[in-house]
Amino acid sequence: MLENNMKKIFCQIITIGDEILFGHILDSNAQWLSFELDKIGIITKKRVTIGDNKKDILETLKNSINSNDIIIMTGGLGPTNDDITKNCLSEFFNSTLTLNEEALNDIKNLFEKRNLELTKKNISQAYLPKCAKKITNINGTAPGIWIEKNQKIIISLPGVPFEMKEIMKNKCLISIKNKFKLPVIYHKIIKTIGIGESWLADKIQVWENNLDKNIKLAYLPSIGQVKLRLTTSGKNIISLKKNIHKEIEKIKPTIEKYIYGYD
Numbered sequence: 001m002l003e004n005n006m007k008k009i010f011c012q013i014i015t016i017g018d019e020i021l022f023g024h025i026l027d028s029n030a031q032w033l034s035f036e037l038d039k040i041g042i043i044t045k046k047r048v049t050i051g052d053n054k055k056d057i058l059e060t061l062k063n064s065i066n067s068n069d070i071i072i073m074t075g076g077l078g079p080t081n082d083d084i085t086k087n088c089l090s091e092f093f094n095s096t097l098t099l100n101e102e103a104l105n106d107i108k109n110l111f112e113k114r115n116l117e118l119t120k121k122n123i124s125q126a127y128l129p130k131c132a133k134k135i136t137n138i139n140g141t142a143p144g145i146w147i148e149k150n151q152k153i154i155i156s157l158p159g160v161p162f163e164m165k166e167i168m169k170n171k172c173l174i175s176i177k178n179k180f181k182l183p184v185i186y187h188k189i190i191k192t193i194g195i196g197e198s199w200l201a202d203k204i205q206v207w208e209n210n211l212d213k214n215i216k217l218a219y220l221p222s223i224g225q226v227k228l229r230l231t232t233s234g235k236n237i238i239s240l241k242k243n244i245h246k247e248i249e250k251i252k253p254t255i256e257k258y259i260y261g262y263d
Contacts, residue, residue: 016075041182075159077142079121095131190228192258
């Protein structure tokens with residue numbers, strides 16, 4: 001297990017694909033990943049979307065690796081010429097692409113089950129950076145990639161959502177939890193109605209200024225309502241909930257007539 005003494009673990013998500021930048025599809029992968037990482041105590045520090053461009057991929061990796069413990073990339077692992085993520089990872093880590101026999105067998109078995117002819121393009125998907133571990137993809141031909149370097153974890157996943165989610169849920173999240181001693185992240189949301197954001201902020205300013213230093217407050221305004229999200233993290237979920245509840249009880253008399261629910 002990596003030594004971190006319950007320190008905060010930060011992740012950057014890099015979504016790769018011209019189709020996202022053109023607005024042809026939504027980046028649902030990044031939203032899903034952020035939510036799942038939050039549940040196990042990992043903070044998504046930044047999300048970046050870039051095109052299928054070697055310079056941009058390498059530059060983004062360089063800029064993100066020093067300030068994050070985990071980097072998760074999605075997209076660019078397909079069999080066509082615009083899928084260059086593996087090549088970029090190999091170059092970034094001074095590695096080479098080599099045939100992974102296990103990945104090749106997975107691809108062959110998938111094509112046999114579907115009664116399809118195996119092409120050179122599909123075989124090319126079994127070539128992975130030599131420095132990487134292969135992550136099995138039971139739903140497609142592009143295996144995931146896991147690289148560890150200087151106590152950093154770099155994960156590259158297919159961009160197809162149902163393939164990415166299966167790999168992440170059943171393999172990567174489990175491995176990440178085994179690698180790091182993760183804190184609990186706890187959120188509590190106070191839902192208010194009938195008062196605007198700035199007026200609400202004025203009413204709770206003294207309370208906000210005196211919040212426990214381990215609790216962060218965020219305002220989430222939308223049409224007709226404002227949500228107040230209280231976030232804290234630590235080792236013990238019971239203690240975290242207790243601290244949040246204390247703070248809510250302090251402010252409740254001031255804004256009770258505007259509160260219509262929680263979470």
